[in-house]
Amino acid sequence: xxxxxxxxxxxxxxxxxxxxxxxxxxxxxxxxxxxxxxxxxxxxxxxxxxxxxxxxxxxxxxxxxxxxxxxxxxxxxxxxxxxxxxxxxxxxxxxxxxxxxxxxxxxxxxxxxxxxxxxxxxxxxxxxxxxxxxxxxxxxxxxxxxxxxxxxxxxxxxxxxxxxxxxxxxxxxxxxxxxxxxxxxxxxxxxxxxxxxxxxxxxxxxxxxxxxxxxxxxxxxxxxxxxxxxxxxxxxxxxxxxxxxxxxxxxx
Numbered sequence: 001x002x003x004x005x006x007x008x009x010x011x012x013x014x015x016x017x018x019x020x021x022x023x024x025x026x027x028x029x030x031x032x033x034x035x036x037x038x039x040x041x042x043x044x045x046x047x048x049x050x051x052x053x054x055x056x057x058x059x060x061x062x063x064x065x066x067x068x069x070x071x072x073x074x075x076x077x078x079x080x081x082x083x084x085x086x087x088x089x090x091x092x093x094x095x096x097x098x099x100x101x102x103x104x105x106x107x108x109x110x111x112x113x114x115x116x117x118x119x120x121x122x123x124x125x126x127x128x129x130x131x132x133x134x135x136x137x138x139x140x141x142x143x144x145x146x147x148x149x150x151x152x153x154x155x156x157x158x159x160x161x162x163x164x165x166x167x168x169x170x171x172x173x174x175x176x177x178x179x180x181x182x183x184x185x186x187x188x189x190x191x192x193x194x195x196x197x198x199x200x201x202x203x204x205x206x207x208x209x210x211x212x213x214x215x216x217x218x219x220x221x222x223x224x225x226x227x228x229x230x231x232x233x234x235x236x237x238x239x240x241x242x243x244x245x246x247x248x249x250x251x252x
Contacts, residue, residue: 004131004134006058006059006108006116007116007118007129007130007131007134009058010055010058010106010108010116010118010129011118011127011129012054013050013051013054013055013058013106013118014051014104014106014118014119014120014127015120015127016050016054017046017047017050017051017054017088017104017120018047018104018120018122018127019122020043020046020047020050021043021046021047021088021089021104021122022122022123024041024042024043024046025043025095025098025122025123029041029042029043030042031096038092039092039093039095039096040068040092041089041092041095041096043088043089043095044067044068044088044089044092045068045088046088047088047089047104048066048067048068048069048086048088051066051086051088051104051106052064052066052069052086055084055086055106059084062082062083062084062108063077063080063083063084064083064084064085064086065077065083065084065085065086065210065211065242066085066086066087066088066211067086067087067088067209067211068088074240077238077240078240080238081110081111082108082109082110082111083108083109083238084106084107084108084109085106085107085108085109085114085210085211085214085215085237086105086106086107086211086215087103087104087105087188087211087212087214087215088104088105089102089103089104090102090103090104090105090187090188090211090212091103091186091187091188094186094187099186100121100123100124101121101123101124101185101186101187101189102121102122102123102186102187103119103120103121103187103188103189103216104118104119104120104122105117105118105119105188105211105212105214105215105216106118106215107211107214107215107217107218107237108218109214109237109238112236112237112238113132113234113236113237114132114214114215114217114218114221114237115131115132115218116130116131116132116218117129117130117131117214117215117216117217117218117219117222118215118219119188119189119191119192119215119216119219121189124141125140125141126138126139126140126141127139128148128192128195128196128216128219129219130148130195130218130219130220130221130222130223131218131222132218132221132222133222134222135147135148135222135223136148136149136195136219136220136222136223138192138195138196148195148196148197148219148222148223149197149223149224150194150195150197150220150223150224150225150251150252151197151200151251151252152251152252153200153201153251153252155179156179156180156181157177157178157179157180157181157200157201158180158181158183158198158199158200158201159174159177159180159181159182159183159199159200159201159202159203160182160183160184160185160190160193160194160199160201160202161174161182161183161184161202161203162184162186162190167205167206169205169206169246170203170204170205170206173203173205173248174203177201183198183199185199188212188213188215188216189216190202190216190249191213191216191217191219191220191225191227191249192216192219192220194220194223194225194249194250194251195216195219195220195222195223195225196223197251200250200251201248201249201250201251202248202249202250203246203247203248204244204246204247204248204249205230205246206246207243207244208243208244209242209243209244210237210238210239210242210243210244211242212244213227213235213244213247214237217235217249220249224251224252225249225250225251225252226249226250227247227248227249227250228247228248228250229245229246229247230245230246230247230248235247
């Protein structure tokens with residue numbers, strides 16, 4: 001299936017998951033905790049099942065890696081040249097604290113590169129999507145769709161930083177940039193803000209997993225941006241360890 005037609009179908013799957021997530025978000029939901037003490041709600045699992053079922057119907061030959069699955073062992077995953085990477089809800093802490101800045105994320109990875117991605121923000125009524133070589137778009141809460149393109153940063157760079165993950169290493173990196181202004185955004189929306197020209201750079205010098213970044217990485221790449229590790233190499237996917245190294249997402 002051609003990327004553009006595949007993208008349209010994946011948007012439908014993400015929208016269906018988002019509708020269910022929003023329904024739970026607006027209810028009196030309960031919060032549970034996984035073995036690693038991270039929060040999980042019924043919305044995470046409902047979104048997971050909708051996305052997995054939708055993708056399996058759409059592309060039964062492409063394997064799926066999800067945060068909420070008992071995933072295939074590395075002995076199997078190491079042979080995957082193409083796979084779906086999903087985070088049913090990125091920003092569960094934002095979800096449980098009702099900040100509205102959580103997202104549903106679906107990415108297609110090919111040879112270690114995110115080539116297609118859909119990110120929805122159910123509580124904000126926004127959606128972002130893109131395919132490398134095709135372009136990137138945003139749908140606002142009124143349903144209007146516009147093309148996205150990163151912008152050349154001004155002398156005062158707009159730096160995305162998380163209030164929850166501001167450590168000394170990140171602070172030092174930001175100060176070394178020179179004149180800057182801090183911009184706040186939750187979850188994978190940080191990448192999307194760069195893609196739409198609302199921010200310039202996002203240093204993440206703390207732990208993330210592949211499913212946290214894949215979909216929004218694809219959107220940013222499709223909009224002309226980049227995500228690199230601290231040595232300047234592209235952030236890659238499909239590793240044995242799903243933890244990402246430290247990275248910097250940027251526009252130009």
